[in-house]
Amino acid sequence: MTRTVSASVLSSVLALAPAPGWCAASLERYTLVIGANSGGANRPQLLYAVSDAERFARVMIELGGVAPPNEIVLKQPKLHDLIVALDTLTRRVADARKRTPPVGRTEVILYYSGHADEQGLLLGDDRYSYRTLRDRLDQIPADVRIAVLDACSSGAFTRVKGGRARPPFMIDEAADMRGHAFLTSSAETEAAQESDRIRASYFTHYLISGFRGAADVSGDGKVTLNEAYQFAFNETLGRTVDTKGGAQHPSYDISLSGTGDVVMTDVRQTTATLVLGEDLEGRFFVRTASQELVVELYKPRGRLVELAVEPGIYEVRVEREKGSVTARAEVVDGARVAIDPRQFGPVAMEPTRRRGDSTRYAVAGRNRIEMRLGSWRVHGPPVPVHAVTSPGATVFFGEIVDLQGDSAASAFGGFAYTRFVRENLAATVAVDGVGVSSDASASGKTLWTG
Known part of the structure; x- marks a missing residue:
């Protein structure tokens, strides 16, 4: 079963070029991971936002080069908790840059899964605006800042930045890279969907699958930001095109220059x-x-x-x-x-039962016995003939419309046996008799017993 959630997925990425003299061997990465199922009393409770955040945090520790002390995980936080966490993250990065010898390159990854609207992230009944979030990211003294937001109303965020729906972007490995990239996985008017089948949101599910190696198209054992996004883009679009919520079309606003691409995970770790x-x-x-x-x-x-x-x-x-x-x-x-x-x-076929146990009312393989009795009087209005059947059987009705003579009363009787071969096929054997007294007669062609 697929559940359609009144939300849109927003995945934004901001990457700023590293300072000259960066050394890959001295890379230090920090993460802030947030999961919030609740977006306020007027919004439906999400099912997998917190578990999405837990999976993202786990893969960053396992494959993303993040040391456990450098990771902050918030589950169902209040607005104050987010503000404190951002301050803590800023302080940790600033302290790292003051070390002797100094860290060659620092990276910050912020991930959010939960509700949002056209103006910002929704944490319970509070809102944290996109503009404030962008300003806070700019204040973190890291060489590279990456924000991945799996939340509502993503198209509104890229619309402010001038973004539009496009195919996955391509970055030349040999080109200079500087600037930023804002990525979204659905348009402003599209709904995001959670799936009970994968027990996650579509975009996060495929993003993490890509991180674990599914997106490593080059086969070098490293999954870059570009490879991960392209994989999540194609899979999310392909797997939502036939859902009730409709296809999700990623879009982005990107301005990058620099050398190479950001490596998100190394599967060889x-x-x-x-x-x-x-x-x-x-x-x-x-x-x-x-x-x-x-x-x-x-x-x-x-x-x-x-x-x-x-x-x-x-x-x-x-x-x-x-x-x-x-x-x-x-x-x-x-x-x-x-x-x-x-x-x-x-694959062994999994035994299932229809929801509502509809087979309880099936008739295939059942039997039915009917007893029919009736009477009428002559020269009066037609008298209905009733069928007496076994429990659960259909009741039959009939009329005598062509009687002759002046008898006061006559009688009708019979029985029938029915075997239901399947749902739409049955075989019936019936014996009927009519008794007429006092010179009355009945025409058989006008006798209908149901």
């Missing part, structure tokens, strides 16, 4: 890797033993995909046009496990 070989093809769903969907992607034949996962047992399911197959893999700490095509077998 993990100690457990699940490998999908070049000869595998289809849409892959990777779930833990507890059925948590950790990665979803479409993999074409000829591409090798390495997925960074936590040690554990995984179910790998592949959906194709002709059906689905599944395999089981155990990935231990320090292992690199490749899935072989011969490991896949047919």
Whole structure:
């Protein structure tokens, strides 16, 4: 089941070029991760905003180069909590830049999942405006600032900045990179959707799948900001085009120059890797033993995909046009496990029951016995003939319309047996009799018993 939420997804990214002399070996990254299911009394409660934030925080620790002391996670915060966290983040980055020897490059990643409107983020009954958030990001003395917002009314944010719906952007690895990039995953008039199937918002789900290696198109073991966004863009649009909420069209306002692209995750940092070989093809769903969907992607034949996962047992399911197959893999700490095509077998059909238990009223395989009795009088108005049936059977009615003679009364009787072969097919055997007294007669062609 897919639930449509009266929200739009906003994913904005602001990247400022690093100072000269930056050294990759001395990179230090900080994160502020916020999840809020509640957007006030007049808005529906979100189901997966907090869990989306938890997953984002976890992947940044595992693969994003963030040390646990450098991460701040807020769950269902109040406005005051957000302000304090931003002040703390600013102070930590400023202290890092004063160290001796100094840090070569600092990066800040802010992630928000929850409600928002055309003016700003909604934390309960409070609002934190987009303009204030932009100003606070500018005050953080980091070389690179990245903000990913999975919230409402994203199109309003890019509209203020002059953004419009576009295909995924491309950044030349050899070009100079400076400036900023504001990214959104839906237009101003589009609704965002949470899915019970993936138990997440579409955009965050695919963004994190990309971080774990699904977006590593180059195969170098690193997922750049550009690769992650393109993967999330294509998957979100493709998987929402047929939903009730309608397709979500990412847009952006971007002004970048500099050298290279920002590396978001390095899948080689993990100690457990699940490998999908070049000869595998289809849409892959990777779930833990507890059925948590950790990665979803479409993999074409000829591409090798390495997925960074936590040690554990995984179910790998592949959906194709002709059906689905599944395999089981155990990935231990320090292992690199490749899935072989011969490991896949047919998917066992899951037993289900219709909601509302509609089969309770099905008639296929049932029997019905009817007893019909009736009487009438001559030269009067037609007398209805009633059918007496077993419980649950249909009641039949009829009339005698062509009687002759002057008898006072006559009688009618009969029975019928019905066997329901299937829902739309039944076989019936019936025996009927008519008794007429005192010189009255009845024409059989006018007798209808239902």
